[in-house]
Amino acid sequence: xxxxxxNCGSSSLKYQVREVAAGxxxxxxxxxxxxxxxxxxxxxxxxxxxxxxxxxxxEELGGRTVDAAGHRVVHGGERFSAPVLVTHEIVREIERxxxxxxxxxPAAVLGLRAVLRTWPHLPQVAxxxxxxxxxxxxxxxxxxxxxxxxxxxxxxxxxxxxxxxxWVTGRAAQFxxxxxxxxxxxxxxxxxxxxVTAVRGGRSYDTSMGYTPLAGLVMGxxxxxxxxxxxxxxxxxxxxxTPEALDGLLNTASGLRAIAGHHxxxxxxxxxxxxxxxxxxxxxxxAHRLAKYVGGYHVAVGGARALVFxxxxxxxxxxxxxxxxxxxxxxxxxxxxxxxxxxxxGTRRISAPGSGLEVLVVPTDEEQAIxxxxxxxxxxxxxx
Numbered sequence: 001x002x003x004x005x006x007n008c009g010s011s012s013l014k015y016q017v018r019e020v021a022a023g024x025x026x027x028x029x030x031x032x033x034x035x036x037x038x039x040x041x042x043x044x045x046x047x048x049x050x051x052x053x054x055x056x057x058x059e060e061l062g063g064r065t066v067d068a069a070g071h072r073v074v075h076g077g078e079r080f081s082a083p084v085l086v087t088h089e090i091v092r093e094i095e096r097x098x099x100x101x102x103x104x105x106p107a108a109v110l111g112l113r114a115v116l117r118t119w120p121h122l123p124q125v126a127x128x129x130x131x132x133x134x135x136x137x138x139x140x141x142x143x144x145x146x147x148x149x150x151x152x153x154x155x156x157x158x159x160x161x162x163x164x165x166x167w168v169t170g171r172a173a174q175f176x177x178x179x180x181x182x183x184x185x186x187x188x189x190x191x192x193x194x195x196v197t198a199v200r201g202g203r204s205y206d207t208s209m210g211y212t213p214l215a216g217l218v219m220g221x222x223x224x225x226x227x228x229x230x231x232x233x234x235x236x237x238x239x240x241x242t243p244e245a246l247d248g249l250l251n252t253a254s255g256l257r258a259i260a261g262h263h264x265x266x267x268x269x270x271x272x273x274x275x276x277x278x279x280x281x282x283x284x285x286x287a288h289r290l291a292k293y294v295g296g297y298h299v300a301v302g303g304a305r306a307l308v309f310x311x312x313x314x315x316x317x318x319x320x321x322x323x324x325x326x327x328x329x330x331x332x333x334x335x336x337x338x339x340x341x342x343x344x345x346g347t348r349r350i351s352a353p354g355s356g357l358e359v360l361v362v363p364t365d366e367e368q369a370i371x372x373x374x375x376x377x378x379x380x381x382x383x384x
Contacts, residue, residue: 001379002030003371004057004066008111010103011038013049016367017057017066020375026368027375031060046114054118068123069115070374072163072366073108075101076128077154083131083373085381086112086124094126100154100211123381125374132162135203143211159207161189161311165197166204167369168310168362173202175347176306176358184301186294186357188324189364190314192220192263196290198297199304206300208293214251217293218286220263223254225289256282265313265320283323291327298331298357306358307333315363321350325359332356 001021007014013035020027033056035049043049057066071086077097084090091112098105108126115124133141141157142150149155165187173183180202188196194217198206208216208224218224231250235241257263260271260282271279298304307328309321318340325335334352342348344361351359 001068001375002061002064002066003027003374004069005072005367005370005374006069006111006115007072007367008046008107010107010110011040012036013038013046013053013111015053016371017061018368018371020371022379026365026370026372029367031057046110047117050111050114050118066119066122068125068374068378069119070125070127070370071108071112071115072129072370073126074104074129074160075158076126076130076134077158078134080126080128081131081134083125083127083377085377086116086126088116090126091116100158123378125370125377127163127370127373129160129162130158132166133157133159133197133204133207136206140206155211157207157210159195159197159204160209160213161193161195161197162204163366163369164189164310164364165195165199165207167366168308168364169199169202171347171362172306172308172360175349175360175362178305183306184304185306185308186297186301186304187308187310188290188294188314189311190217190290190309190317190320191311193222194219194290194311194313196293196297198300200301206297216289218282218289219255220265221252221255221257223250223258226250256286259285265317269317269319283320287320287323287327290324294324294328295331304357306360308360308362310362310364315361321359321361328357333359335359
């Protein structure tokens with residue numbers, strides 16, 4: 001089965017085509033690319049972008065046609081707890097969730113509708129970033145706020161990066177030879193956006209991101225956890241500050257960028273290595289926050305078997321992994337320095353023998369996860 005994986009932004013369309021054989025996880029990449037500047041003079045809208053993509057694929061696939069499309073959708077709210085086959089009603093429901101993800105869900109809807117117009121008979125599957133976290137119990141996802149906040153506006157913890165956390169959890173359990181339903185772990189997805197999840201019995205039990213991706217860890221440009229009174233205090237003290245402007249500052253001008261002047265972890269680490277005190281402070285803040293979550297989530301799952309690092313920083317920043325694990329001595333964590341420093345594209349153990357937690361690096365592949373979920377759902381529907 002040829003699966004087209006689509007990730008739509010408001011002005012871009014990222015795609016990948018994977019050949020997925022029955023019983024395999026996501027198959028192999030045949031082609032990939034990006035359509036940019038949608039809304040400009042050359043590509044007016046997402047329908048034109050799909051028409052351009054269709055011409056590209058005809059050439060890149062040598063006349064072969066795709067059998068299904070899988071879409072990354074950031075927010076599934078409380079409605080979607082698993083991938084779903086796309087219908088016009090499903091698209092409308094995703095659109096109704098736009099207030100929960102105003103930068104992402106509208107773009108996903110544009111992509112879904114464009115595929116429906118371009119390939120009206122092509123099976124489509126929506127895969128939701130929030131779905132993995134729908135297993136969190138109510139006492140975890142609830143906020144201690146007046147009931148109307150939840151009933152009127154859906155304000156609760158949703159969590160994000162779920163497709164990655166789910167994929168990595170399965171790979172880590174498999175690597176350690178533990179049945180997924182018995183696997184307890186802490187999974188740290190560390191990129192420019194970062195989150196950490198408490199995995200209990202192979203399912204999400206708690207996660208650091210909340211109502212929005214702003215909560216939790218110190219990130220490239222996001223604050224992470226913040227006293228809510230900071231927001232109300234700034235709005236009271238600065239009459240020119242609007243909620244929209246403040247939201248922008250907290251999401252795009254905070255985190256590592258605010259402290260170190262850079263949002264890229266490699267740049268911050270290089271600056272710290274040269275003795276830049278602000279860069280060193282930023283790294284210490286980020287490591288402290290993550291270590292605190294790891295300790296809390298170790299307790300939350302009743303004793304984690306493993307700490308798993310993934311995504312761009314988690315997979316590549318050996319110095320930051322060491323900085324975090326150096327704070328986890330109370331949990332008996334001991335790194336193997338050589339294993340931590342070694343470069344590899346595969347799943348690997350970086351903890352020393354006798355470490356209180358297995359420490360793993362597991363590469364994530366959200367496109368592969370989406371392709372696998374799409375192929376499984378489409379094949380199961382056809383068989384049914």
